[in-house]
Amino acid sequence: MADEESSDILRGTTLKVYLFLLRKGEPVGVREVQRVLNLSSPSVALYHLSKLEDAGLVKNKCGNYHVNRVVLKSYVKIGHLLIPRYFFYSMFAFIVLLIELTLLKPPVITREYFFSLATTLLFFSFFCYETFRTMRRGCL
Structure with missing residues (x-):
């Protein structure tokens, strides 16, 4: 996916999830994302992690997600x-x-x-x- 398309999905909660993964710097599970970001359920966290994975920004290894590609234009x-x-x-x-x-x-x-x-x-x-x-x- 192109950088422009990747940055287009980085809005709202998906952006918060991506920034959390960037700051954390190590693989995290769905429940940890849900707890830290105060999301209503693990399925909401999984939805946003899946969006990031489909965009190629995040990789999933055995249920733990880590940043695959850093997209920082203004940071x-x-x-x-x-x-x-x-x-x-x-x-x-x-x-x-x-x-x-x-x-x-x-x-x-x-x-x-x-x-x-x-x-x-x-x-x-x-x-x-x-x-x-x-x-x-x-x-x-």
Whole structure:
């Protein structure tokens, strides 16, 4: 299945199941998925795991499922953490903003300094907004 088709099924509960398997990093059974994600029954967990298996994202070995293929467009995986890519951009913009406010501050505020500060603040705000939006949406 193509990456676009694989990412299309990653919505809602199926996405939560996939993210759980990614974070866990080891094979898990249907009951564990059901318990951890508070799904109503093991059959619901099995349904979502089957969807992921049909898409080629998950493999089943003796009833234990593990991630077969990682599809992360807007996240970076560091260990067991999934961090939105925009987080790194927002941290860079924050550091630039701090440097502008401390080291590059002129004795008299000029138009150029104000414009530079406003632009950096705008970029920082945009990247923070995108980071929180990505986290809230849970979209890969």
